[in-house]
Amino acid sequence: xxxxxxxxxxxxxxxxxxxxxxxxxxxxxxxxxxxxxxxxxxxxxxxxxxxxxxxxxxxxxxxxxxxxxxxxxxxxxxxxxxxxxxxxxxxxxxxxxxxxxxxxxxxxxxxxxxxxxxxxxxxxxxxxxxxxxxxxxxxxxxxxxxxxxxxxxxxxxxxxxxxxxxxxxxxxxxxxxxxxxx
Numbered sequence: 001x002x003x004x005x006x007x008x009x010x011x012x013x014x015x016x017x018x019x020x021x022x023x024x025x026x027x028x029x030x031x032x033x034x035x036x037x038x039x040x041x042x043x044x045x046x047x048x049x050x051x052x053x054x055x056x057x058x059x060x061x062x063x064x065x066x067x068x069x070x071x072x073x074x075x076x077x078x079x080x081x082x083x084x085x086x087x088x089x090x091x092x093x094x095x096x097x098x099x100x101x102x103x104x105x106x107x108x109x110x111x112x113x114x115x116x117x118x119x120x121x122x123x124x125x126x127x128x129x130x131x132x133x134x135x136x137x138x139x140x141x142x143x144x145x146x147x148x149x150x151x152x153x154x155x156x157x158x159x160x161x162x163x164x165x166x167x168x169x170x171x172x173x174x175x176x177x178x179x180x181x182x
Contacts, residue, residue: 007116009059011090014051021047023119025065033120037127039077041067045119055092055108059115061085063122069131073146074138080131086122 007023027040043065050058062085071078090113093105106113132138 007119008112008114009047009049010112011051011055011057012111014049014057016051018048018050021049023047023115025063025119025123029116029120030067033116035120035124037069038124039068039070041065041082041123043067043082043123047115052089057090059088059090061088061119061122063119067123067127069127071133071138072130073132074142076133076139076142078131078133078137080127082123082126084122084126086118088118 009021023045025041025043025045027042030038030040043063046062048060048062052058064083066079066081068077069080070076087102088104089102090104090106092108092110095105095107097105104113104118
């Protein structure tokens with residue numbers, strides 16, 4: 001059995017007025033998606049779908065809940081709240097094409113679309129580049145090891161303060177200043 005079958009939306013029968021679908025997302029979803037960045041989570045996806053002109057469909061996703069990711073600083077698991085929306089237009093065409101972020105073209109012969117990858121990508125795109133526990137919530141043992149080896153675990157303001165006092169940064173700033181004056 002296809003593990004993402006519950007995320008397939010049958011397009012035939014979707015009326016011109018909005019129809020709502022709900023998809024619960026749990027740890028199993030992220031295992032099936034073979035996610036390396038997202039360890040698990042508990043989210044709810046509310047999909048509002050309606051047929052527009054001919055064989056095109058407007059899909060509006062609202063995703064809310066919490067995922068589990070790894071803290072960049074201490075490498076412990078941390079929760080991350082997700083609250084996002086995404087709009088997608090699905091049209092029938094000659095062949096499959098997902099090159100546009102807002103338009104999905106599926107072959108005329110297909111009457112359903114697998115939403116699992118759209119849902120996963122929408123969730124994954126909410127994760128910031130740098131994800132760390134709030135100050136003081138990191139694994140204390142790991143924080144101590146980092147300090148022991150000269151890596152600070154303070155917040156970004158203190159990191160910037162260290163950069164100001166680092167002679168390498170001063171030399172780079174002097175180069176920038178010299179370029180501005182010429």
